[in-house]
Amino acid sequence: MSRFAAVRFSHFLPSLLLLLGGVFLARLAVLSEFFASLFNVLPTLLLLLGGAFCLVYGRQREVFLLLTLYLGYFLLDTQVDHFRATGQVRTDAALIFHLCSLLLPLLYSLYAAWQERTHLLQDMVARAAVLLAFGAVTVGLAQRFPEALLHWLSRVRWPALQADWLALVQLAYPVFVLGLIVLLVQYLRAPRPLHAAQLLGLGGLLWMLPNTFTLPNALNVMSSQIMLMLVAALAHEAYQMAFRDELTGLPGRRALNERLQRLGRIYVIAMADVDHFKKFNDTHGHDVGDQVLRLVASQLRKIGGGGKAYRYGGEEFTLVFPGKTLEECLPHLEQVRQAIEHYRLQLRDQQQRPQDDKQGRQRRAGKAASQVAVTISMGVAERGAEQASPDEVIKAADQALYSAKSAGRNCIRSHGQRRGAVKLSPGTRQ
Template sequence: MAHPVAVPQALEIAVLRLAAVRFSHFLLPLLLLLGGVLMAQLAVLNEFFLSLFNVLPTLLLLLGGTFCVVYKRQRELSLLVVVYLAYFLLDTQTDHFRQHGKVREDAALVFHLCSLLLPLLYGLFAAWRERSHLLQDLVARAAVLLAVGGVAVALAQRFPQALQGWLAEVHWPLLHGQWMSLVQLAYPLFALAVLLLLVQYLRQPRPLHAAALCGLFGLLWMLPKTFSQPHALQVMSSLVMLMLVAAVAHEAYQMAFRDELTGLPGRRALNDRLERLGRTYVLAMADVDHFKAFNDTHGHDVGDQVLKLVASQLRKIGGGGKAYRYGGEEFTLVFPGKSLEDCRPHLEAVRQAVQGYSLQLRDTRSRPQDDKQGRQRRRAASASSVSVTISIGVAEREARHRGAAEVIREADKALYGAKRAGRNCVMAHGQNRRGALKEAAVEG
């Protein structure tokens, strides 16, 4: 049995958050970002893509905005609106430039304001967490957008020359570089927004947070090339909005098919997988021993920790198996194309892995308020710990079985047999108590 080690709670939380970081969160946004950079640099786009990117921002605002409202994603809706407003204002200027060969008189002021307000509003709305009341949150975001936009429009109309001069001024000469294509004030705002969104993702790794961060880099790349590259504005605006809409769809999929507590695929994903199994497969049902006692003795928070611990070990199952959250404290392991003999060693290995892990408990009610006292107490006494065990029932698909539902029922019967055999063991369907692969080592 592993020896308990006292680890500061803040460090444990940080480790769990880092463990939730996934490259898959960034994969699609980065592909869209790279594709946008490559496509925007083309001197000529064919007629199809030219027409597509001329209407795509508006379509994404309408369709994606509706999608966000349905799934109560007011944060992403506000980001779509901010990006679209910047696109609309700058597209009006670039259209005039292409048609007349010169920029409008207010082009510099509009461009500088967009360079300043876009990272400000984008970073603010991306880091602004949604409230439980959709209407209140939408009204608050709309009020902020109207207030900031109204002040900017009023100043631009009342003091256009003074405002343009102030925006274009180099406020910090030592920090100014020749590479800067935007007003100097825009770069601190972009840097602050990047830092804010990066911290947000590390605190809560989610596809939406990753998409918002990648989208910000796309906007930073796009703005200096608005007038120098003919398709940069339309292409990158479209793909940044597409990143956000795709992230909403990604999380909607996860809500339906992935268990939020454990991170494992959920019951719906399991049902979908069972429909696509071949003729040879093995199904196993795993159950946490004495789970109700954990909840009754230590509370539901500890019960959640137990489920996360078991899920983290089941996720590592070998032999081509995959773990699913079946419901409650039950999990399902699916081994496509395997026989019972192939799966037995891997099921026994994961049972031992769960048994050998020591779950540390802390009495939060007696936790000192002062950090110094807490450190002294942790040195004096280590945290209490409990051991978790699981029972596993396994069944193999045979010719007499009409479907996966029957195999699951037999695996469930084997699970009850493992419980009767003393728990903390693996039992195959048809075995008696003496045929359990591993007799219980401890009662609990």
């Protein structure tokens, strides 16, 4: 299966809506008194509340992302307030703006790509040391050599790339481009809502900085929206951890329990179990066992007929068909059973595993690779007089699953079926 199979537009959707909403509000000439007051205090509230939320759950990376954004907002807001009040910029405005244009995307990209892999306290100390080092060096240079530093930042190094619409110093754009590439690669390697929010957040900074002084509300609105994107992405991931199975990507047991509470009067529930999974897992190892579960989950996710698959636990899965009858669901269940039966999982000899990828590609189609068939058994039941509640329907489907196992596995059996289950296309069994 492709490594990009986990990429989801839903990872980007909440952050994209917040970003577009921020651009729309920032472009308004005048905000209402309510929104103006809200966006004046929202960055501070998000730093305090979002930072506390991150610290409680040990998310140091997001703490320093929020802190970096807030420091940039605070420095620029001081300059913007003076400009609004007097109509003139302060003497140090150009230097501070250019430094923020360079350091803000640099530190943002650094913290966004800095994975949390060490002890909580050690990781936090290291991140704080980096921030303090950058801050101390920058403040020291700005105080001692302000004119030389300003000249170095604002110098045109690539005249061919200079244009009126490029409002930032030239050094800032390579930092933005490099940061966008790094964060894009990070998302593609590990598709997560937070990685998507970080990527869009850097794009938001690229839009915000050139408009800091030209649009009166750009700084407050976009700083708030980017910080809100990160906090919302954390909440999104917390929801996924609670309601979605990490191994298979399917909704988990808690999501199933909530769905069962909202079923109508007509529905069908099927229980599916991987045949001989324990023996298979013990023979080939737990890593291959995980591949089997992901394979089965990927096929069950494609179930038609309005059904939805859930990870029930272990090697068991549940399929729910709201508003369907048993006769309507059986063809779709049989179709997915056959798809799993006909799929061949490639295994390589672990004792002769090649030392590099080139040798692996050469052996992949040879004797070092073996094919293993995976099959599942299913039990299915529908709501009726004997089983009126979802728990009773699941129990009936479970009983039908045991009957399918007794009938030889790799088949489907419905609750109350008296005859042995018939396999429409018998295949090899594990």
